[in-house]
Amino acid sequence: MKIKEAVNRIKSTSLSINAWEREGYIHIFWNTFTILVVPYEAKTMFDCHFVNPHIKLPADVKAQISGIIGKFLRTPIRERFPEKKYRLRWIDDSDCSKNYIGLHRPTVNYPIIDWYITSTTDNKLNNYHELWTESELEQLKKDNPRLAPAIDAMKEPAEDKDDED
Template sequence: MKINEALKIINATDTVRAKVADGVMYVHAKLLSYDDDWFMRISLYHLGWSAITADFDTCLGDDVDVMDLARVMDVVQRLICTPVKDRFPEKKYCLRWISDKDNCKNYLDYSSGMWDFVESKNEATIFAESELEQLKKDNPRLAPAIDAMKEEVKGDED
């Protein structure tokens, strides 16, 4: 399970919220206003239940619905069973041609099975980091060019 997926599920509950800061997921009752009022803290870089610190007595309170707590525990179980490297979203890239002409960025599109130039990043082929690594492995002479052309695509751009 990816961290963003876990956050989305937990934050969709009526009485519990979660947030991530500095590699730690904090789970709070929604009615508590202070960030240090978490009832569960999960280290995102560790596996198993040893990654969890709980303070149910102090910060859980009567405001957390038992079904919401059950959902949180299910999500936490799936998260801590996911290998650490698989919890984080894989970076995505497009390939931008180096020599832009007329102040227009030129991106590479491979959707038709042939390399083509497009002017918008939204029209370019988006590659996962692992796909670019495989492309470099399959074409070692192109590896320096791929590294020079790759441009990270942030969340809402793809």
């Protein structure tokens, strides 16, 4: 379970529960009181910090939060963090607009895999097709070994933005 997923699931357990991620920890609140702090790299419940143990939570909320945190702790630490995203940057146009390589992925309406180049003059990109995870790029290089050096040369980290995942 990824960090953002754990936070969102904890938030959805009750109107009185809130959670957010900050500086390597997931902070969990009941009403306005911090009740639990879970480090991103916690391996067991012993690594978690119970801040206000005297606060009595409803049994159903306690069970739900316990289940979510248990699933989070069973997730390998590497898999908790979102994968970095990249773009494949092509040669810039003469007007200094950036070009990125994208891929029309198969859908029901468009079942053909098709490459395209997106040009942007105002740095606003259609992130739906141009963002690639590290694992997708590795698979792309495995499927097209002759293109592997070009893919490595074109790989550019995407700006960090809040994901809606």
